[in-house]
Amino acid sequence: MGQHDACAREVQQLLHAKGADIDVDGNFGPQTQRRVTAFQVLAGLKPNGVVGDATKKALYEQPVKMSVWPPEKVRRRIREVFTEAPDRAVVIADCQSFLDPLHILPNTNGSRNWGVFQISDIRLRDLGGTPRQALDPEWNIRAAKRLWDQHRDFRHWPHCDRVFTPSPEASDTAR
Numbered sequence: 001m002g003q004h005d006a007c008a009r010e011v012q013q014l015l016h017a018k019g020a021d022i023d024v025d026g027n028f029g030p031q032t033q034r035r036v037t038a039f040q041v042l043a044g045l046k047p048n049g050v051v052g053d054a055t056k057k058a059l060y061e062q063p064v065k066m067s068v069w070p071p072e073k074v075r076r077r078i079r080e081v082f083t084e085a086p087d088r089a090v091v092i093a094d095c096q097s098f099l100d101p102l103h104i105l106p107n108t109n110g111s112r113n114w115g116v117f118q119i120s121d122i123r124l125r126d127l128g129g130t131p132r133q134a135l136d137p138e139w140n141i142r143a144a145k146r147l148w149d150q151h152r153d154f155r156h157w158p159h160c161d162r163v164f165t166p167s168p169e170a171s172d173t174a175r
Contacts, residue, residue, distance in 0.1 A: 003027075100116070
């Protein structure tokens with residue numbers, strides 16, 4: 001990560017040609033690493049975000065499609081699935097992933113969060129899912145609803161849930 005060169009640009013162009021929403025600027029930063037990781041998952045490779053020989057070969061040879069649902073379709077589907085709290089669910093998903101089905105965030109402990117609702121590796125295992133499934137927006141949204149159904153709340157997304165509901169202290173200071 002941190003490279004700025006023709007190799008980074010080439011990787012970005014290859015990802016873009018497969019349908020990835022990515023800037024082709026020659027900077028191998030977080031956005032490029034997330035897209036490389038998503039590509040690796042979709043191509044059946046070990047997802048590490050590094051463009052080694054296997055990833056480079058797959059970028060040239062495998063017919064992986066990285067096009068995803070546009071944000072409006074993601075919003076609409078979330079509202080259809082989360083009938084009890086549609087607006088709140090959309091706000092949480094937007095906060096988690098910017099409604100990007102291929103959004104992947106690494107954690108400091110080596111685990112990752114996947115897809116629209118940023119389902120963690122641990123929750124993914126609990127749900128019987130895989131990273132590949134978690135990058136499918138339909139699966140991810142339905143899995144998030146299963147998590148919501150456990151307690152009928154958004155406790156699995158505490159930071160983004162606070163975005164939807166301002167704290168009482170914030171309301172008091174606004175007066």
